[in-house]
Amino acid sequence: GDSVTQTEGLVTLTKGLPVMLNCTYQTTYSPFLFWYVQHLNEAPKLLLKSSTDNKRTEHQGFYATLHKSSSSFHLQKSSVQLSDSALYFCALSAATSSGQKLVFGQGTILKVYL
């Protein structure tokens, strides 16, 4: 079945450094990938999404490129800020007979320090 793997449970960084959060997926269908971000005591919100192979998608300084050859959709930022501290989920859209559902990775906590 469909699955998403996020290898890091926790990433800690100093402000201003680059970051990459890993996401790989498995599906037998055409992949639709999402990154959601959840700040403390808030609802998860869509950060970015893609279904186009080898095309970089950007939003709020974050970017990711879907690589179908390696089944990856890693999230990157060139310079993290304190406000980027949050829980990040990678998700794959999976088809059902009744509509779309998301399959999530377990999430990566990003903590940014001064």
Add this chain to the structure above:
Amino acid sequence: DTTVKQNPRYKLARVGKPVNLICSQTMNHDTMYWYQKKPNQAPKLLLFYYDKILNREADTFEKFQSSRPNNSFCSLYIGSAGLEYSAMYLCASSSFLGGHYAEQFFGPGTRLTVL
């Protein structure tokens, strides 16, 4: 307004007692979802409504019930809570028109603690 609301935000329940969680959205979305999130685990889809059609995941089929009295509201019902039900419950909604690319809008969650 792209807000999904959940009530209550925190819920304390006794083992063996029923639990009812409420979700609402005003975006006229045709699909509403319920996820269960435990620490260090991925959010797990429990069930979703497309319009009035309820779809429950096979492995949680008998553990959770739901109702959707109108387009805006959706509830999650646990008939007899067990310790294993302690988790964050996330509600989300989306539009079927978006297909596989549809964004799901999430509520802030209800943290359920069963004692």
